[in-house]
Amino acid sequence: MRPALRLPSSLGTRRHLTSQTISTIRAFSTSYRQANRNYATVTSGSPSLTVTQTIGESSLPFGYGSYTPSSNKAQDTPIHHIRIPAFASLTAERNFRKLHHAAGLRWLGHNGYNNEGAGGHVTVRDPILTDHMWINPHGKSFSWMRPEDLVLINEDGQVVDGHGGNMHSVNPAGYVIHSAIHRARPDVVAVVHCHSVPSKAFSSLGTMLEPINQDACRFYKDHGLAPFGGIALEKHVEGEHIAAALGSTKACILQNHGHLTAAKSVDAAVFLFGAFDRCIQAQLMADAAVAGRKARGETTGTETIKASEEVANYTREIYNDEMAYIMFQSAFEDVVRASGGELSMRVEGEIARV
């Protein structure tokens, strides 16, 4: 008997819409948006069948890279796609999450997001003990993180022994903020929060990200704004306020603090964290340019042009969760190659999907 193949809980199904027109894809957007939040787990005896069967509602109307855009015609011969893999076992999925967790932390470290020391944390839900989460050890460099360095904590914030976790202290604020989100959002696998200079500035404005470019549309009406209630150490209520402000969205501006992202994979959450930060920088630059042009009496370029409601909504729906995972894979490769063999590209029991 073949071993059961377990699709990752973060995975939706893909439906090839090779004969669909763009307008039809747009019509899918609303139902897709909800369906993509579904949290599906499926087992089957046949890998080849399992990876293509429908899990509840269709959740991915756009097969990224799976058809020839110029002709809207299906690819005749199989090609390799980068996709969220399936797993031979829950242990394989745990090891995959820990590998990508460590790689995500390294990427954040390489990009300067570890510069506030302990003021940064990444959590990943354990696929076996689903009310437990993995977190980076307190005070350790992101840039050298290995899967075995990660710490497993339970829902009470206690460091857990016996499951391969590093018996090391963790940042209490990381537990307070992230555990509240993991509790409130069973669909969320990973949460990323660090302090960046742009987010320190932008979060003081009390305003939202505007759809002033394609990438910012990814977050259009899909992020929250949490008022600042003080450092979240023993104040558990602060974590709950942030979880409430995040709601069902993918990101949250923490006023007078920074920002945070949540997703169905750590790859997607890390990618979205960097993407949100770059969008913040772009908006600050554009708004500063507008102010400068107005001040010197220019008659053009005195207001940023925003994407229309329809275009912003459409673009956000295309940027689904698996897309965010895919977007991070080139960075994952960079990190693995730069690790000099400390990290691997794959874990045992990881099964590529086509």
Ligand SMILES: [Zn+2]
């Ligand atoms: Zn913080």
